[in-house]
Amino acid sequence: MNELEVPITDIENFIYCLEVVPDATLTETTEVLTILEDMTLNQNINSIYKACDTIEDLEESINHLLYEDHNFKDYEIIYLVLPGEANNILINGYYYSIEEIAELFEGKMEGKLIHIANKKVLDLTADESQYFLDVTGARAISGYGVPSPHMTSAFTIDRVFFSLFYENDDLKQVVERLFYKHHQLSKLLDFRLYY
Template sequence: MELENFIYCLEAVPDVDRVETTEVVKILENMALTQEISSIYKACDTIEGLEQSLNFLLYDDHHFQDYEIIYLVLSGEANTILINGYYYSIEEIAELFEGKMKGKVIHFANLKVLDLTDEECQYFLDVTGARAISGYGFHSENMSSAYTLDRLFFSLFYENDDLREVVEQMFQKHYKLCKFLDFRLYY
């Protein structure tokens, strides 16, 4: 039996009632076809919507254990996310995910900067139960991490469970881009 690889993606959008296919959805569809990485995508436009989507994953999706990566496509500033005009700190996000992410890798797209202190990192990991948190130290309006680095990270992760080796391989394959976007992994 072939093992399936799963990603759960939450993306903040201006209005969930407006039906449109985002670039992230197109990339996830392409990953399913070309990299054999399945995904569930949920859009949210409020913090309550984010929490509902998370609760759906935890309590209604019988494949929850199969999702090793939680992919967050959320804008914001350093260590905050922006949803519907409101900023939420990384600590508030950790409390929202409290105890619910055991063994998961939480990965942020480069729509926001991820620059955690040792204390912030440890707090997030302890509160959520996550295995690791990853993202980028540089936000670029013109260059989305989803096209290259996020896809590579997901693909390498499902080939090799050792996160340090995954990061080394990423830097070997796309050193300049990893340095430019300042890829970061906290564990």
């Protein structure tokens, strides 16, 4: 596989990552956490990482970010690494719809980009995407049309997308550059952006 060209940003940037894991009390380092650490060292993109194993833990993590982290305004990207099917998210054996997740984040994501890793498909209708954006206040939601248990988007294209985003605030131009620079991978994973 060819090495991805990953841009390095000039200024410090931040990502807040929530990953659903089977047991959040275990102190295992996940592949996603390893990649985030590498992004800090090599791309000047810092992150806060939180493992969650229940919907309550996910909500508590978002509330902690909002009400206790004084740097919340610096986190432009909320990175969700969540398993699931279609537009449902699987947490601790229970499925939650994208509408339920929107209501969980209600009014809390003002101006943020919410990016979902390819552990689950993101396939929203125009009405579903507009509902999600209206309820959460998010600037955009992005993800993939093709899930892949063997090739995580965190290792490949997510890190490129994050760097491009921090280089250029225009989402349309970011997506154009992503497809121009990494067309084959973008098409293979079916990258999607709703804004």
